[in-house]
Amino acid sequence: MNVLEKRRFDADPYLAELDAVVESCQPRPEGYAIVLDQTIFFPRGGGQNCDGGTVDGLEVLDCFAENDEILHILPRPLSPGQRVRLAICMENRMSHMQHHLAQHILSALLTRLYQNDTQSAHMEEGYGHIELPRTMTPDQLEALERAANDVVARDLPVHTAYYTPEEAARIPVRGRITPHASIRLVEIEGFDINACGGTHCRSTGGIGAIVLTGTKAVRGQFRIYFKAGQAALDEQARRTGLLLSAQQALGAETGDQLPLAAEETARRLREAEARLQALTERLDAADYDRLLASADRTGSQPCIARILECCEDTKHFKAIAEQLVKNEKAVVLLALTGGDRTALLLMRPKGQKTPDLGAALRTLTGRWDGKGGGSPVMAQGQIDLVSDALLDDIRQTFSDLSAQCRT
Numbered sequence: 117m118n119v120l121e122k123r124r125f126d127a128d129p130y131l132a133e134l135d136a137v138v139e140s141c142q143p144r145p146e147g148y149a150i151v152l153d154q155t156i157f158f159p160r161g162g163g164q165n166c167d168g169g170t171v172d173g174l175e176v177l178d179c180f181a182e183n184d185e186i187l188h189i190l191p192r193p194l195s196p197g198q199r200v201r202l203a204i205c206m207e208n209r210m211s212h213m214q215h216h217l218a219q220h221i222l223s224a225l226l227t228r229l230y231q232n233d234t235q236s237a238h239m240e241e242g243y244g245h246i247e248l249p250r251t252m253t254p255d256q257l258e259a260l261e262r263a264a265n266d267v268v269a270r271d272l273p274v275h276t277a278y279y280t281p282e283e284a285a286r287i288p289v290r291g292r293i294t295p296h297a298s299i300r301l302v303e304i305e306g307f308d309i310n311a312c313g314g315t316h317c318r319s320t321g322g323i324g325a326i327v328l329t330g331t332k333a334v335r336g337q338f339r340i341y342f343k344a345g346q347a348a349l350d351e352q353a354r355r356t357g358l359l360l361s362a363q364q365a366l367g368a369e370t371g372d373q374l375p376l377a378a379e380e381t382a383r384r385l386r387e388a389e390a391r392l393q394a395l396t397e398r399l400d401a402a403d404y405d406r407l408l409a410s411a412d413r414t415g416s417q418p419c420i421a422r423i424l425e426c427c428e429d430t431k432h433f434k435a436i437a438e439q440l441v442k443n444e445k446a447v448v449l450l451a452l453t454g455g456d457r458t459a460l461l462l463m464r465p466k467g468q469k470t471p472d473l474g475a476a477l478r479t480l481t482g483r484w485d486g487k488g489g490g491s492p493v494m495a496q497g498q499i500d501l502v503s504d505a506l507l508d509d510i511r512q513t514f515s516d517l518s519a520q521c522r523t
């Protein structure tokens with residue numbers, strides 16, 4: 117039996133089980149490499165993974181071609197001459213056949229409709245992708261998916277055969293032909309002829325459905341992701357769920373209303389953000405004025421020492437305190453209480469030598485098991501407590517710091 121006749125998946129990719137004879141068995145680092153007199157296992161290559169399955173109940177760990185032989189890697193050795201039972205995982209094989217044929221259809225349509233020739237294609241478990249030299253718009257991709265599913269619905273027969281390079285040269289084959297002693301051509305009757313060594317459905321109807329699932333820019337190429345067969349149907353059902361969720365969330369009765377509903381939601385969000393911004397600015401100005409009005413001005417610089425019940429607004433008050441220090445050259449000592457914690461913000465203009473706000477804050481938080489720190493001119497901390505004793509201690513600390521600022 118020559119090497120091509122050994123590849124039983126070429127003529128009948130639907131053959132799930134087969135009896136074969138072990139021709140040789142060699143130990144290798146990854147297991148035992150078995151050569152059989154014939155096989156249904158597709159060796160990985162040409163952008164397709166190898167088949168999963170068993171040889172006499174032993175799991176096939178890998179399967180690839182080397183020196184014109186197909187090697188099946190098994191975890192245990194088998195004896196030459198031994199008769200064995202091969203079984204492939206048909207679910208996987210179906211998925212490979214559907215995705216491979218779907219790729220032929222998509223690539224043929226991409227060339228025909230958009231002059232966008234496939235540069236490479238790859239099949240993973242449950243999806244495939246095609247890389248193209250040019251990008252495509254969502255409208256073009258939708259039209260491509262419709263055209264591809266039309267080819268599926270027409271259930272065109274698929275024929276495969278080997279040719280010599282001279283014979284193949286006379287056939288109108290789409291795409292490049294890698295030089296080989298014999299060329300395997302896959303013909304989708306009346307639609308496309310392409311050189312390919314993979315496994316394919318016996319007609320386009322066997323694909324069931326094709327769905328384009330995404331795009332990506334990769335190394336200057338435009339990649340299209342697709343799913344075929346059961347994976348495509350699962351994707352469609354999942355999309356229905358996603359679409360209906362989005363419709364319900366945005367109040368769109370039909371999918372067609374989604375873009376408008378999304379635009380309306382975005383418009384209302386922009387309006388709300390603008391309103392929030394205006395209100396925040398007014399609140400900032402009001403709090404700024406309120407704190408400045410409460411300043412003790414008996415010293416050389418205004419001193420603001422306040423305990424406020426609004427711990428959750430620490431960020432807001434920190435920004436205001438920074439403005440008061442910058443614009444009014446004020447000393448700002450704030451304790452913000454709320455729930456069961458007290459935030460502390462101490463700030464003063466640069467230039468003076470004392471007081472050291474960081475040291476004062478560490479002394480205060482040290483007494484109350486708090487955390488925080490800072491520099492002589494800016495310190496921030498937190499104590500996980502609100503109590504009269506703590507507030508009295510804070511008042512005393514603020515009073516001492518204010519006195520130091522006045523001198």
Ligand SMILES: [Zn+2]
Pocket residue numbers: 216217220302312313314315316
């Ligand atoms: Zn193919």
